[in-house]
Amino acid sequence: MKNKMQIFYNSMCHICQNKFKKVVNYLKKNKINDLKNLDLLICEIDQNRTREEDNGIIPFALIFCKNSSYVFLWKKDLYHPDGTTKIKIVNDKIILSQATIDLIKQKRIKNNYLPITNKTNGEEVYNLAKRHFNQQITVLNRHHLIQMSKLRQIILIFGLVFLLFFAVVGGTLAWYFSTNHNPNYFKEPNNNRVSLSSDLVNVDLGTIKDNSPATILDTLQIKNTTLKVTEIEVVKDSNIETKAHIKVKETSEYYIVNNASIEVRYYVFNPNIGTVNSKVNEKFAKPITAFLELDNGIILAGSDNQIYQLNNDGKIKTAVAQDKFENFTKVSSIIQLKNKTILATIDSKIYRLNELGVITEEVPQPVGRMFESTIEKMVELSNGEFLAITKNGVYSLDSNAMIKNKVQQPNGKHFDSLLYTLLLTNTGDIFVISFKGTIYYLNSDGVIQDEKGQPNGEKFDGGVQSIVQLADNTILVGTSNKFVYQLNSDGTIKAKVKQSNEKPLSGNIRAFIQLNSNKNILAGTSDNVIYELNSK
Known part of the structure; x- marks a missing residue:
């Protein structure tokens, strides 16, 4: 929940971020309910929708932002006792009727703490924030130019002193000054960055052949065509048997950079693992x-x-x-x-x-x-x-x-x-x-x-x-009837490995090893030979 709220917060404009803080601070101050029971969702307003279709849900607060609209809801109002939702939620987004939105506005008349920003003024708010930011950058750059001029004067004085000193002893000193440009130490952030959650929508990857970062990212690209996979990465050591976490790279120039991550889910199965690759020609x-x-x-x-x-x-x-x-x-x-x-x-x-x-x-x-x-x-x-x-x-x-x-x-x-x-x-x-x-x-x-x-x-x-x-966490077992099985991490059967007619396994496997040097799997069998099995 914290990660989702952080992502939404980062995608808001400056004014709406203050509105967000106002809601949270009010709740903390008045102790209306535990913040853990609060949920934040993207909201779409449907003019043709009836209030009855909203199943009695009335958000605690509403924020209109130039990027999206957001509603705060208590989980007890959003979920039935059995854990099912009272209203359809898709990718952290709900649809509410105009009548329900009007009820929130009526609440605001009685409760001044409820922030409802006017969406028609979103562009004005954005331009005001941008002008304020640019003014601050101008002041910083002016101050920076003054300091750099003083620094150059000091460097020039010391340089001349050293030049005269080395000239006395017959030495020479080469100097190079580059004054054709002024380094911009205050790089203006990209106001057009987008939230990762806006592109990473399909988090169910289905069956993948392994849980390596490369496979996960490749599958994410297929499932989410607008996703910029070069701008994201798999969180280190998060890619376990059935899920992984995805975050924006620190060097990203497209997505909003923060510490939030998105969980993706998958089922790892490669039917080729454990099949015979070759029989070692030695008995x-x-x-x-x-x-x-x-x-x-x-x-x-x-x-x-x-x-x-x-x-x-x-x-x-x-x-x-x-x-x-x-x-x-x-x-x-x-x-x-x-x-x-x-x-x-x-x-x-x-x-x-x-x-x-x-x-x-x-x-x-x-x-x-x-x-x-x-x-x-x-x-x-x-x-x-x-x-x-x-x-x-x-x-x-x-x-x-x-x-x-x-x-x-x-x-x-x-x-x-x-x-x-x-x-x-x-x-x-x-x-x-x-x-x-x-x-x-x-x-x-x-x-x-x-x-x-x-x-x-x-x-x-x-x-x-x-x-x-194996190195990718796949577990293999061999049986007395010359079969190989893939297991889940808890030892339960994932699949019986199907050997090809061209490359059968002629003995039951008595021992396995996966080599570190080349990741090959060697299997010793009851017919006194070694087989090389496929590991990918």
């Missing part, structure tokens, strides 16, 4: 079950009994020899911590790796504490501690990756099937999706806070076995 001995791209650009991949270094096209660069540790059967996750340490979960133990993927040591666990089965996934939390899952439960680990406890869930809460996926989202949320597709939201201690089945009876085709969140 591994076992399925790839874990990926990690290090800060140094090296890509590590783990399988049932081997760690590899990969090129960014998914082909094997080298198989990493393990001198100290050889007898393992499954590398289920590899992560790089904020302090650059690399950890891998292998079978039911945790190991430290160097930057080449070589296992250097096992992380010792406290006496009497161990993982009851193979560790499936592990994530580092914002506090430096960890959560890890096995097929049957969640474990809480300290900052040294040592087991604190197996998390005991509250009475009545339990996982309905095996666990293979654990995700810490870009916004800090933590959830697991069970093999059957139920979503469990966890706190940082690993305790179930809430659970949710898929809405509208939707189900995954196959059990959920892998998960990844």
Whole structure:
């Protein structure tokens, strides 16, 4: 509401801005009602409209401005108890009858505080304000010229003194004076600027392929043909999953520059994300079950009994020899911590790796504490501690990756099937999706806070076995029936990805990664190969 009032206020002429202040100050002084309950709308007067069509709405105050007419209304008069409006509102604009406007004028006779400016005098008000502004500019420029003349005299005197001094010692000094123009430090504002809301009318963008600023602005241009997109920008970090905020650039020469923003809404869906782009022409001995791209650009991949270094096209660069540790059967996750340490979960133990993927040591666990089965996934939390899952439960680990406890869930809460996926989202949320597709939201201690089945009876085709969140916040999961799904940010199904007949997916995905270097998605599958999936 504050942003809308600010936009309207900025579009008013000087005289009407004072009328606006008069209404607000009166309300504050007399405490008639809470200002939060006040609404401001653009008003169009229809001479042919009847008072009955206005459903009894009588604005508190009316302002006629040369730009637009505005009415102040109390929300209790504007809305029904169920939240619906008593009168049609389109783009913050209502239409009222002349009879209703006359009632406001009758109120004014009894209440001198109500401002109603005469629209026929709008041009006169505008010209008066402009003449006053120009007079002020003339005074400022005259004062500026006097000060600049004095400054030039001082500079000239000092210049001559330095010139004489350097001439004595045989030096030369070149001077350049530019006096052909007078800098105008008092740039007159553009009185013809318009409010962003006058051009940005359609704020519902529909379905867009991603929520990048470029896509949002391009779609805004299509939906609002008069909009000058070069004069506006997406507010930094405001473009979240379903909405973004748009503001005028500080350098704009067309729109009124202020701190107000307009919210636009959209639904992000790109059916191409998750489809097969290519199959890497190289077969591994076992399925790839874990990926990690290090800060140094090296890509590590783990399988049932081997760690590899990969090129960014998914082909094997080298198989990493393990001198100290050889007898393992499954590398289920590899992560790089904020302090650059690399950890891998292998079978039911945790190991430290160097930057080449070589296992250097096992992380010792406290006496009497161990993982009851193979560790499936592990994530580092914002506090430096960890959560890890096995097929049957969640474990809480300290900052040294040592087991604190197996998390005991509250009475009545339990996982309905095996666990293979654990995700810490870009916004800090933590959830697991069970093999059957139920979503469990966890706190940082690993305790179930809430659970949710898929809405509208939707189900995954196959059990959920892998998960990844992409840079654009899209979440992908792979199932045991060789399908890929796109999810919403809360883990609910957005869409089942349709693979083309020419490029099928021949195995179920056991692990995903999106590379930082080129944004490609690599997926390791049960048929011992890697696929490159489309990310845009």
